[in-house]
Amino acid sequence: MSEQSDRLFERLGGAEGVQVIINEMYDRVLRDDTLAPFFTGVPMERLRRMQYQFIASALDGPVEYTGAELNAIHRGRGITAKHFAKFCGHFADAVEARGASKEEIDQCLGRLATYKDKITGEANVDG
Numbered sequence: 460m461s462e463q464s465d466r467l468f469e470r471l472g473g474a475e476g477v478q479v480i481i482n483e484m485y486d487r488v489l490r491d492d493t494l495a496p497f498f499t500g501v502p503m504e505r506l507r508r509m510q511y512q513f514i515a516s517a518l519d520g521p522v523e524y525t526g527a528e529l530n531a532i533h534r535g536r537g538i539t540a541k542h543f544a545k546f547c548g549h550f551a552d553a554v555e556a557r558g559a560s561k562e563e564i565d566q567c568l569g570r571l572a573t574y575k576d577k578i579t580g581e582a583n584v585d586g
């Protein structure tokens with residue numbers, strides 16, 4: 460499984476390719492009227508950098524994530540399952556724009572789906 464994921468990181472173009480994907484994803488997110496308001500006032504340079512680290516390591520790339528714990532950073536922002544799905548849709552579109560296959564896109568989405576409860580707060584006991 461890890462061997463397959465390593466290949467996935469490389470298939471997406473390695474560090475350079477995944478950076479392009481993250482930038483493209485946030486360009487799409489910020490053009491989305493339902494998602495953009497969540498990012499008002501957020502330092503996007505840092506977010507793009509942290510998200511690169513997070514996603515690269517989630518795809519088993521040789522990158523260490525140094526940012527905040529996902530549950531803590533997303534808690535209390537009112538992010539619903541619908542927002543999460545739209546966000547992942549923009550990620551999928553950005554991956555597709557790099558010429559990835561449907562199978563590769565599905566593998567990426569499968570990885571992101573494992574973080575849904577942390578992002579939407581559905582696993583929070585303290586809200």
Ligand code: HEM
Pocket residue numbers: 494497498501502505506509510513525526527528529532533538542543546571572574575578
């Ligand atoms: C799989 C989906 C997602 C992942 C993996 C993810 C991951 C991250 C990461 C790594 C950070 C940076 C943490 C840091 O700066 O230390 C972050 C910040 C943030 N995320 Fe997400 N996120 C996801 C979905 C969402 C969604 C759906 C929204 C809202 C619609 C959202 C809103 C935010 C905001 C507003 C910040 C910036 C917080 C701040 O700097 O004050 N995220 N996210």
